[in-house]
Amino acid sequence: MDERSLHRLIGTIIAPERLEDDCAVIPCGDRLMVASTDMLHETTDFPAGMTDWQAGWMATAVTLSDIASMGAAPGQVLLAVGLDKPERLRGIMEGARDCCTAFGAELVGGDLDAHRELTIVSTGLGTVAPERLVRRRGARPGDVIAVTGPLGEAQAALNGYDRHRKELLEPQPRVKEGLGLGRAGVSAMMDISDGLALSLHDLLAVNDCGFSIDTGRLPLPAGVPEDEGRELALYGGGDFELLFCAPPGILPVPGVEAHVIGRVIVERTILADGKPLDRRGYLHEW
Amino acid sequence: MDERSLHRLIGTIIAPERLEDDCAVIPCGDRLMVASTDMLHETTDFPAGMTDWQAGWMATAVTLSDIASMGAAPGQVLLAVGLDKPERLRGIMEGARDCCTAFGAELVGGDLDAHRELTIVSTGLGTVAPERLVRRRGARPGDVIAVTGPLGEAQAALNGYDRHRKELLEPQPRVKEGLGLGRAGVSAMMDISDGLALSLHDLLAVNDCGFSIDTGRLPLPAGVPEDEGRELALYGGGDFELLFCAPPGILPVPGVEAHVIGRVIVERTILADGKPLDRRGYLHEW
Numbered sequence: 001m002d003e004r005s006l007h008r009l010i011g012t013i014i015a016p017e018r019l020e021d022d023c024a025v026i027p028c029g030d031r032l033m034v035a036s037t038d039m040l041h042e043t044t045d046f047p048a049g050m051t052d053w054q055a056g057w058m059a060t061a062v063t064l065s066d067i068a069s070m071g072a073a074p075g076q077v078l079l080a081v082g083l084d085k086p087e088r089l090r091g092i093m094e095g096a097r098d099c100c101t102a103f104g105a106e107l108v109g110g111d112l113d114a115h116r117e118l119t120i121v122s123t124g125l126g127t128v129a130p131e132r133l134v135r136r137r138g139a140r141p142g143d144v145i146a147v148t149g150p151l152g153e154a155q156a157a158l159n160g161y162d163r164h165r166k167e168l169l170e171p172q173p174r175v176k177e178g179l180g181l182g183r184a185g186v187s188a189m190m191d192i193s194d195g196l197a198l199s200l201h202d203l204l205a206v207n208d209c210g211f212s213i214d215t216g217r218l219p220l221p222a223g224v225p226e227d228e229g230r231e232l233a234l235y236g237g238g239d240f241e242l243l244f245c246a247p248p249g250i251l252p253v254p255g256v257e258a259h260v261i262g263r264v265i266v267e268r269t270i271l272a273d274g275k276p277l278d279r280r281g282y283l284h285e286w
Numbered sequence: 287m288d289e290r291s292l293h294r295l296i297g298t299i300i301a302p303e304r305l306e307d308d309c310a311v312i313p314c315g316d317r318l319m320v321a322s323t324d325m326l327h328e329t330t331d332f333p334a335g336m337t338d339w340q341a342g343w344m345a346t347a348v349t350l351s352d353i354a355s356m357g358a359a360p361g362q363v364l365l366a367v368g369l370d371k372p373e374r375l376r377g378i379m380e381g382a383r384d385c386c387t388a389f390g391a392e393l394v395g396g397d398l399d400a401h402r403e404l405t406i407v408s409t410g411l412g413t414v415a416p417e418r419l420v421r422r423r424g425a426r427p428g429d430v431i432a433v434t435g436p437l438g439e440a441q442a443a444l445n446g447y448d449r450h451r452k453e454l455l456e457p458q459p460r461v462k463e464g465l466g467l468g469r470a471g472v473s474a475m476m477d478i479s480d481g482l483a484l485s486l487h488d489l490l491a492v493n494d495c496g497f498s499i500d501t502g503r504l505p506l507p508a509g510v511p512e513d514e515g516r517e518l519a520l521y522g523g524g525d526f527e528l529l530f531c532a533p534p535g536i537l538p539v540p541g542v543e544a545h546v547i548g549r550v551i552v553e554r555t556i557l558a559d560g561k562p563l564d565r566r567g568y569l570h571e572w
Contacts, residue, residue, distance in 0.1 A: 003398050006375055013379045014393045024394035026362055026411065029315015037323075037409050039366040039399040076312055080325040080407045089292055093299045107300045108310035111407075112289050113325040121366045121397075121407040123323050125312065 020206045021135050022066040022190055023126070031127045033075075036066035041119040042084075047158065047168060052088045054169045055120065056095025062193070063124030064103050065173035065240050069191040071134040071182020072126035074105035074175060079122050082115025092120065103175045132182040137206045139188040139245040143264040145211055148177045148242045149219060149257055151196055152229060155236025156221040163223050171240040177256045181244055184253040189244040195235045195281030199243050200270045211245075212271040213262030234272070235281045306492045307421050308352040308476055309412070317413045322352035327405040328370075333444065333454060338374045340455045341406065342381025348479070349410030350389050351459035351526050355477040357420040357468020358412035360391035360461060365408050368401025378406065389461045418468040423492045425474040425531040429550040431497055434463045434528045435505060435543055437482055438515060441522025442507040449509050457526040463542045467530055470539040475530040481521045481567030485529050486556045498557040499548030520558070521567045 011019055018024060023034035040046065040062065046055050060077055067074045079096050083089055093107075100107045105124070157168035174191070181189060188207065192199045196218075200211045220229035245264050252258060270277040297305055304310060309320035326332065326348065332341050346363055353360045365382050369375055379393075386393045391410070443454035460477070467475060474493065478485045482504075486497050506515035531550050538544060556563040 006369075006372060006398055009376060010379055010398075013376070013383055014395075018394050024362060024364060026394070028319065029317070031315070033314065033319070033411075035362065035364060035394070035409070035411065037364040037366045037395070037397050037407065039368055039397050039401075039405070039407060041368065041399065041401060041405075043402075044400065076310060076321065078310060078321060078323040078409060080323045080409075082325055082327065082405065083292075086292060090295060090299070093296055097299055108304050108312070108321070109300075109323070110296075111323050111325050112292055112296075113327065114330065115325075115327060115403075115405070116329075117402065119325070119327075119368060119401070119405055121323065121325060121409075123321070123364060123366075123409040125319075125321065125411075 020137060022069045025133065028127060032130055032133055034067055034070045034072045034126045034128060035123065036063045037121060037123040038062045039119065039121045042117050050169055052091025053095035055118065056092035057099045057170055059120040059122045060096045060099035061171045061173045061240065063122040064099065064105060064175060065191045067124050067126035068173050068175045068178030069189050069242055070128060071132050071178055071189065072128035073179060074103055074124060074126045076108045076125045077105050077122055078108060079110035079120065081110065082113045082119035084115055084118045088118065103173060128182065134182050134186055134189040136188055136190050136203055139203060139207045139209055139264045141209050141264050141266045143187055143245040144248050144251065144260045145213060145245055145262040145264060146251065146258045146260045147219065148174050150221055151192065151218060151239055151241060152232030152236040153221045154238025155232045156224050161221065161224055164221055168238060173240055174242045177242055180253050180256040181242065184250050186244045186246040186250065189242055192239045192241050192243050194237050196243065197234045197277050198279065198281035200277065201279045204268065204270055210265045210267045210269045211262060212265045215272050217259065217261045219259045237281060306423060308355045311419065314413060318416055318419055320353055320356045320358045320412045320414060321409065322349050323407060323409040324348045325405065325407045328403050336455055338377025339381035342378035343385040343456055345406040345408045346382045346385035347457045347459045347526065349408040350385065350391060350461060351477045353410050353412035354459050354461045354464030355475050355528055356414060357418050357464055357475065358414035359465060360389055360410060360412045362394045362411045363391050363408055364394060365396035365406065367396065368399045368405035370401060370404045374404065389459060414468065420468050420472055420475040422474055422476050422489055425489060425493045425495055425550045427495050427550050427552045429473055429531040430534050430537065430546045431499060431531055431548040431550060432537065432544045432546045433505065434460050436507055437478065437504060437525050437527060438518030438522040439507045440524030441518045442510050447507065447510055450507055454524060459526055460528045463528055466539050466542040467528065470536050472530045472532040472536065475528055478525045478527050478529050480523050482529065483520045483563055484565065484567035486563065487565045490554065490556055496551045496553045496555045497548060498551045501558050503545065503547045505545045523567060
């Protein structure tokens, strides 16, 4: 059984439309609050050689990326830490604080627990004007499909391409880009944490249209042979770029790197170079 | 090293006043939002014999209790679940949803992860009018000290008093009570998750006064010999009652059970029957 099968089960227990986006959306005065929670733990999420500071940074970056993908501005982060060794706490908290500071958020609290395996759950809150909120649903045939930067870099580092270690260990959530794209009026957006192919399938699940990409246009990780790079860009996990759809006239958006990789189509399918694209990538398995 | 020593370390990394309360406080239009996150896991938090439904209920109750302790109304809950076995998910989610429904909150999302040991992190959001927010800081000499119900019941169940199993396994957060006490204008409040003695020491740490209780006035768990009951009421963990201070004229508050157990004093100390009260109770240890 994989994560997405379990998500379907959850859709029978809580309102399914609540599960469509990277964040929950909550009324907050005349603005909207978005909220996201993410669990990471040592075995599956923290690569060998990662420092405690980097673990704290990454746990925070993951939730800030979710906030960015809604077009929202990050506000507060809470961190629940299941600590295996107390001496790790300082590095983790400093990494989380520094990531918050770098992206305009504040670390405001959390919880501590003793745990056999280091486990960090970050919860992020952000705000956005209602007209600037971007959801996964909203793509329209004729829109371009684009991403904010090279794909597959984190997976490239895991495959031994050390020049990409920094992207793997100290990921940069696309906060400025998410805000710019929300302001510009993109039609649908999400972050690509489990690989481009799975993300496109996630968009397919909530939109009444399809997505056709041209793998020749994918921004690939530097220094990796092209065939391997394309595989990593399609199916590698750990990227923090945003994937979005937009009416063609909107691009370029000032200050936002955007690589057009395809087009939204009427037929409800995912095509890569005209052929169906596998639904595979990074999934938790039990 | 224990949890509270690590909290002091955290106070050197993030604003210490952020750590004083059960929830973080965040501006939200003309109201305030409160946010709390709590990590529970099988070994230390879920008693033997607890069902998955009860684990989901308890994880949710813990965060709703934090919200109640600020005088706020619960709004939304996010649940991050580190699952050891996929077949446990349905029960956990249904327990969380049912606890939300019972107390006027909505389960709006979360995250799923595969984990060796069942780990649940609940994050709760609530709102409150600024003038009704209650913090741990605010007690004044002359205030009465009170609790909303019997103490030590959860620990009594762990000690084998089966009549208290329901209080242990299906705790009831004091949401209605917290709202009523916030409206009435109590001066300081928190929930008693780690025992009365530790909670009083937590109040001492953030107030410029002291706390004197009369152990003869403690509401004890039914069916437990008095000496043991008093020990459980002072030092047992797992209770979900609220501890608060209030000007004497405020009580009784309509619809809120309140047991006066002592009085706020000028001297910065904790006294039980006139003698210093140990700072002990439930603490995570590494």
